[in-house]
Amino acid sequence: MMHAEKGHGARQEAAAGPKAGGGPRAVAGALRKPTRRHRIQIFEDIPKRGFAVTAIVSFLVMLAFWSILSYGNMVSRVFLPTPDRVLHTFFDLLGTQAYWHHIGISVFRVSAGFALACLLAIPIGLIAGTFRFAEAFVEPPMEFIRYMPAVAFIPLIMVWAGIGEWAKILLIFIGCFFQLVLMVASDTRQVSKDLVQASFTLGASRWQAVQTVVIPAVQPRLMNTMRLMLGWAWTYLVVAELVAVNSGLGYAIMKAQRFLNTDQIFVGIIVIGLLGLFSDRIFAFLNRRFFPWV
Amino acid sequence: MTKETLAREIRMETEAAGHGAIAIRGVGKSYRTGKTEFQALGNIRLDIAANEFVTIVGPSGCGKSTLLRIVAGLEEASVGEVTVDGVAVVGPGADRGMVFQGYTLFPWLTVRQNIEYGPKLKGVPILERRAVSNRYLRITRLESFANRFPKQLSGGMKQRVAIARALANGPKVLLMDEPFGALDAQTKLEMQEALLDVWAKEKTTVLFITHDIDEAIFLSQRILVMAAGPGRMIGEYQVALPAERTPEVREHPDFLKLKRELASLLKHKEA
Known part of the structure; x- marks a missing residue:
């Protein structure tokens, strides 16, 4: 919006320029229409409607x-399948209770795995980002583990946790936790050192500086990281639900594949996409609501 | 009166009188990168009286900021010692408030909450805190901005809040590291007057760092000139201008004379 207004103002000025400032030396040729600025500009904002x-x-x-x-x-x-066929199936499936049960159980698994990962990874990441000793202790092993594909843990998880709910939650947890620790630590390191020093000169102890500066300062970035991570959690959910389950959206997709019901596969994918979009919007909303100072 | 209580009385009196006297004793700072050692500050000696307004001028990289940060306790001296009212500086503390060049307001706190940050840490009850923030909002003429967030303020206003925040904590010493360096010329002049106004009311010791000669003369009672390689004092000037500094002071013959002297000293050193 802002840019559009500014751009408009600049054009007007350019148009008025030769007339106002040209003086006696201005010739007719100088009054030609100014060339318009190109719409596509590097990094520049565009109008919201555009x-x-x-x-x-x-x-x-x-x-x-x-x-x-x-x-x-x-x-x-x-x-x-054709778009109208998928749309038709979409409403058909959403009309059944069984499908809502699939959605419910999937949402539960993602939420539980993701929440557990956040609960443990955020404090560890905060400490690792704040203190170099903690960083040295935590980060090298995490860097190593995060390159191990979470999916490869499935057989191990089945040995550890069986094939019950815990197995799915654990896979999502493993998929998110290590990444999250590293991302939170990196977010924390981006907190301005000057702010921490300012708090010291105002009498803060180290613990108080963490409490009153590091934690509030990192929150907006943290929310954004969690938002990204939730997308990953959904990916791991589908993987978790491809093996040894009889409920959830991943299971619904697998079952549809067995009978070549590609329209149902499409619906499953679209539903997961919509759920992801929905949770993403919630995070974006919370970010604006809680951090008006950013 | 026993000898002991007398001694205590005297000590208490000197403590009350010695409100923010800084002593810098043979402070040096060197950095080591690989095998080469770089000496940023050599043997600095300096005494600043309580309530004095002292400015250090010098070119970029002469170590003046490093010296200030050592006084603040944000950096450690390689040799030497800094004391404030006889107490050795071992780290940052509430007795030495600081205003930085960059904007260091807490962006998630409103103007009022920023000012109340120090008192809140100390556990000052809310009503007293309100009184303190009201006082400093008034002194810095920020009353109508009390509930704004820093991002809604101009550069000059942000630095006014930073000064108010430092002072609300009741420091003995106010350390200022080129606080107006990022401001435009007009705002800078306004801020200098505002600072003198505040200093007249608060009477804390001020140690001010700048590379702007005009700013140094206008503000200070005493000016120290620093040069690089290693950072050291090369000149000291008492500013013999009226205590009441009005903008007209800038036209005063003594002001202009001092300005010429300082300029030639600094120029000489660079050549």
């Missing part, structure tokens, strides 16, 4: 591409 319209266009392009492939019979409908 952004929304472009985003909608992007979705429409995807939909158009899909429609051409499916309605045009370029791909067999067994492999790629």
